Amino acid sequence: xxxxxxxxxxxxxxxxxxxxxxxxxxxxxxxxxxxxxxxxxxxxxxxxxxxxxxxxxxxxxxxxxxxxxxxxxxxxxxxxxxxxxxxxxxxxxxxxxxxxxxxxxxxxxxxxxxxxxxxxxxxxxxxxxxxxxxxxxxxxxxxxxxxxxxxxxxxxxxxxxxxxxxxxxxxxxxxxxxxxxxxxxxxxxxxxxxxxxxxxxxxxxxxxxxxxxxxxxxxxxxxxxxxxxxxxxxxxxxxxxxxxxxxxx
Amino acid sequence: xxxxxxxxxxxxxxxxxxxxxxxxxxxxxxxxxxxxxxxxxxxxxxxxxxxxxxxxxxxxxxxxxxxxxxxxxxxxxxxxxxxxxxxxxxxxxxxxxxxxxxxxxxxxxxxxxxxxxxxxxxxxxxxxxxxxxxxxxxxxxxxxxxxxxxxxxxxxxxxxxxxxxxxxxxxxxxxxxxxxxxxxxxxxxxxxxxxxxxxxxxxxxxxxxxxxxxxxxxxxxxxxxxxxxxxxxxxxxxxxxxxxxxxxx
Numbered sequence: 001x002x003x004x005x006x007x008x009x010x011x012x013x014x015x016x017x018x019x020x021x022x023x024x025x026x027x028x029x030x031x032x033x034x035x036x037x038x039x040x041x042x043x044x045x046x047x048x049x050x051x052x053x054x055x056x057x058x059x060x061x062x063x064x065x066x067x068x069x070x071x072x073x074x075x076x077x078x079x080x081x082x083x084x085x086x087x088x089x090x091x092x093x094x095x096x097x098x099x100x101x102x103x104x105x106x107x108x109x110x111x112x113x114x115x116x117x118x119x120x121x122x123x124x125x126x127x128x129x130x131x132x133x134x135x136x137x138x139x140x141x142x143x144x145x146x147x148x149x150x151x152x153x154x155x156x157x158x159x160x161x162x163x164x165x166x167x168x169x170x171x172x173x174x175x176x177x178x179x180x181x182x183x184x185x186x187x188x189x190x191x192x193x194x195x196x197x198x199x200x201x202x203x204x205x206x207x208x209x210x211x212x213x214x215x216x217x218x219x220x221x222x223x224x225x226x227x228x229x230x231x232x233x234x235x236x237x238x239x240x241x242x243x244x245x246x247x248x249x
Numbered sequence: 250x251x252x253x254x255x256x257x258x259x260x261x262x263x264x265x266x267x268x269x270x271x272x273x274x275x276x277x278x279x280x281x282x283x284x285x286x287x288x289x290x291x292x293x294x295x296x297x298x299x300x301x302x303x304x305x306x307x308x309x310x311x312x313x314x315x316x317x318x319x320x321x322x323x324x325x326x327x328x329x330x331x332x333x334x335x336x337x338x339x340x341x342x343x344x345x346x347x348x349x350x351x352x353x354x355x356x357x358x359x360x361x362x363x364x365x366x367x368x369x370x371x372x373x374x375x376x377x378x379x380x381x382x383x384x385x386x387x388x389x390x391x392x393x394x395x396x397x398x399x400x401x402x403x404x405x406x407x408x409x410x411x412x413x414x415x416x417x418x419x420x421x422x423x424x425x426x427x428x429x430x431x432x433x434x435x436x437x438x439x440x441x442x443x444x445x446x447x448x449x450x451x452x453x454x455x456x457x458x459x460x461x462x463x464x465x466x467x468x469x470x471x472x473x474x475x476x477x478x479x480x481x482x483x484x485x486x487x488x489x490x491x492x493x494x495x496x497x498x
Contacts, residue, residue: 100483225388227348241490
């Protein structure tokens, strides 16, 4: 069933009101009719089952039938930072990590990034937000990941201070007997994680040193070399596997 | 460092001989020179560090310097079967699961597959094999995943009998208190797993029933709805996380 993220004020007691883009989507793209049902998610991560009552030229009125309890958000808020790479790769990563439960996404200019931040930051953020919204709707999330935009390396280091735990995927890590991602997830008792994945060429020696000085923990992701598009999916899958799947054996 | 998969007979004691496509790649694409080094993987999953000695018009002679012990293959052989979907999606999945350690890949015609198997099976297999080879080289695998091609549903069921464990990703599974992927991986003592992921529309009720009758175990992959391109990556990441990452905490 189709799912729409709405502002809190769209939910009015036992009914709801949809305007703007979602109105267009329901009326003209999905061509829904009165009595069709949709899910509505408000800004407080409440999810409602609602039935369409009236479709007018400007708005859609719905009746709220039920509130849904199904938990679909990771307990640990996980933000993925990606070394700046080609736009299609960024978008691919953003789409997949949204399905996998990420709470936030941003890009960072690193020494070995082969592309430069070109487009205006605002237009990229808007585009990223649309991608995250669509993926959140399709994967039945209760919230849209936060889109933080693009950061220089120094700005990123400052930004990172708000997180309980900062990681970076470092090939060298697995080999030196550093902490593995598994020990880290299992022993973590905080609420928010920031995980940085380098661009195609990885991190420079200097970047790795600075990250460690600033408290980032280097983690290995197994014995194979993962591409920069694959590593974030591995990290998100690992968090979901460890925290969300039950072991009844 | 560049990595090439070679036939066993290419390794001759302390030297090695490369011809054909890899000769072209080393000479004309990478423009390597004598004294440059590469990794060579033979058909028995041995990996050698080799130094180029001579580059001629027809072949490249290398000296073997060392044999590499770094383990890069999953202990459990994991084959991913994907409900037939668009070619780009198949290729995307194949690339990523190869990086993540899959042992094999195939597609299956399912009721809700929106595309039909069009191209000649041989040409698809050849294309898939090239994609798997390249991804295996880049991710430092010791072997190229087996490319089994495209199957009808009945043929797939027969094919599945050679595996110690067969799974299928079933949305309904997580909700009904069925075994989770985590309990299954943790209690598994066999050697080979086949994991089937449906096409965009999922499995029909009838397919799900037949699969269960034939011994396939339905597994949930967490509380969100994953796309058919994302579910195989979650499964592969879960196997790697559980079997390859250490918990020293």
